[in-house]
Amino acid sequence: MRVAVIGGGINGVMTAWAFARRGDSVDLYEKGQLMSATSSSSSKMLHGGLRYLEHGHLGLVREALQERSWWVRQAPQFASPLQLLIPIYRQGGRAKWLVGAGIRLYDLLALGSGFPRGRWYSATEVVDRFPALRREQLLGAYGYWDAQMDDYQLGLWAAEKARQAGARLHEQTPVLRLDATTGEVSFGGSSASYDRVVNVAGPWAEKLLADSGVTSAYRLDLIRGSHIVIPGKREQGCVLQVPGEKRILFVLPLGERTLLGTTEVSQSDPDHCAPTEAEVGYLIDNYNRCFSEPIAQQDILARFAGIRPIVASKTDYSAASRESVIERQGRLLNVFGGKWTTARALAAAVLTKSQH
Template identity: 35%
Template structure:
């Protein structure tokens, strides 16, 4: 056992057993339900206020919405048109904080081209909006906008049709690997004392008189059941918010409406452009985002009333994206160009409008019952504000004095020392025998924890070689995911700790066996478990690919939902555990 595996932010198998015992034998000030970005942020906020915090997640960290976004940590330029000035200002402040202080290793500036298509009025209109956008959040980490002629815009993005624009505006926003960021927030919370446990499903609520006093949890791996006592429970379950409110026996003060967003991933050489591109559609906007050696293109915005855990992309969704992006491309994309597809659900507050694209992205916090707080809505970028608001609302049920939120001054793990290491890339590479470009890749995923990651290859130099069928990733990253980042299944590694499932045309199938063999000794798998994990992943990919050929949500959902779960003891929420 490596010495550093005793560190609190190491979320491995040993930590998992200890966490179950702690959760079921001690009382917490705050128990957070949900391992998405808001739940992890709430755990970090509460822990850094000095509170005793537990976080439980039924599946994996970021397994829902927080791994399926547009990969942008942005203010939401389009919300200016909807006059959501407060939301945009708040989000832009958070964007600046993330880039400059909290997570510079994860949140990166990104150059955008806004193609102009209308003469006379559009340039001053859009310029004024981007001017506000640049100023509202106190942005200091990105350059101001730049006006471009048609020739200038085409120099930035030669892959656009000349007739598709009359000019352009260059501006800056940001890009982030949402799943990696969420995992880092969770590990930072653990570093400050939060007890974080995945594969731990809430199946009931504990009550004393009319007050919620904790939850009943079930281990999604073993089926073991236990009770977790807390002064206050905070429901950060995203699109599952209504289910948890119902499980508590309360209706709640708001409902959450799921809106499906689909993205496609294509190789970088399919679109010739130096920058990201933002395109207007009749319903919303379409982003073309550089993503390593790929482009991510999306998104759609449609109601979803089916399986919340596995939203399915349809052929209609994919055709919609291709049709709109192909309107402006010199070389049209075809379905054969697509290496990956993913679908996510936005947890929108219901009731503001019949159209999901017009639903507010503001968040709401409400007391569902004494001792139970729910938070929903919002957007990924404002997770820290949402988390602080949730814990502030929860503080009324905590006996001890609760300190104010300080997370705007708490860098995430890997942030401190990151900039210095960027300047020492060659030295780090020489120390470990790794090419400097590999070190840069690792720095942008782990920041100053790069030494910790590479130390898992001590005495095992073969781990410093790439995964055979996914050479963007080193084998040591796979081992680290299982040993330190709470990955418990092959799916967790291929889909969230890495992005192999969308970055390679084989969707992870060609490296599933090798990756499973790398993590098997870390997680204590025998041969039968290893074979089962590979078979489950192959079934998942097959179901996803087949669902993406279906014409409608219902048929796509039926195929995707038929794939077996890797967490075999997951239950539908049941009320007979409530007591």
């Protein structure tokens, strides 16, 4: 079967790899460079999504926890376990019992994954690990485990696996139109026809359909997540609870530096994604609220933003899950949503859908 995969982010790459391993003839088309957009602008975490437990997405969390382990086993040079601490204060944020229950459920869903279990740390133990953390009313912290990755290099590793399986990866080849009935894909002044066309262009998936005159039952909300990089080496991660919000912020090791993120802001144009001064200020203010060694604008070493395509309209972005939808229209399969950690599982689901 001839298959066209549109989109060179991690979901497109894993989809191309899955079809190629099955023995299909696969062409992947990427308008820029592989892994150059959303997939390399993440929080660098392979995780189950601890906060999704609050909204009952147990199946999604369990799948992601098992997939997290697959990445670590397959490419340990680019992904490894990381412990994160969630400080608990006497006032503000989620209650100690609630966070503890969430960690225990997270561990239960991760059974068989090979990751250590979470545990409680006293205030003294927490300060030993994060000396600059604010100590007033600090009860302690729950520690739990996820994994950290080099998202760009891990994505290129997956792309090379797809190539080795026989997929042809075409960079700098934007797809202009597609035809759901004939399977025709148009790019530049040329075109080709396929038995299956997989639209897995992430934030650009909906625009491609509009340009092609194809209607869909689904739509995407594009959510910008901004990050900043600051000085200071850390051995562990820290999860900060934002007062008055359900959101959390990550303080993560990034080599000799520290990564702080992320925000959640509506984004209209996927081609122009960058942190705003308001978002940078939000990250700085929340960091300074929790740490006694404040940072300022001049301390920022780098800043970047990525886009999360969330399926359908949601009024509470924090409650939105990263569950994906696969829509079949003739020879066309539209893939909406999805997240880094579960890209392999999503590709398997696309493979199954393509057979029906």
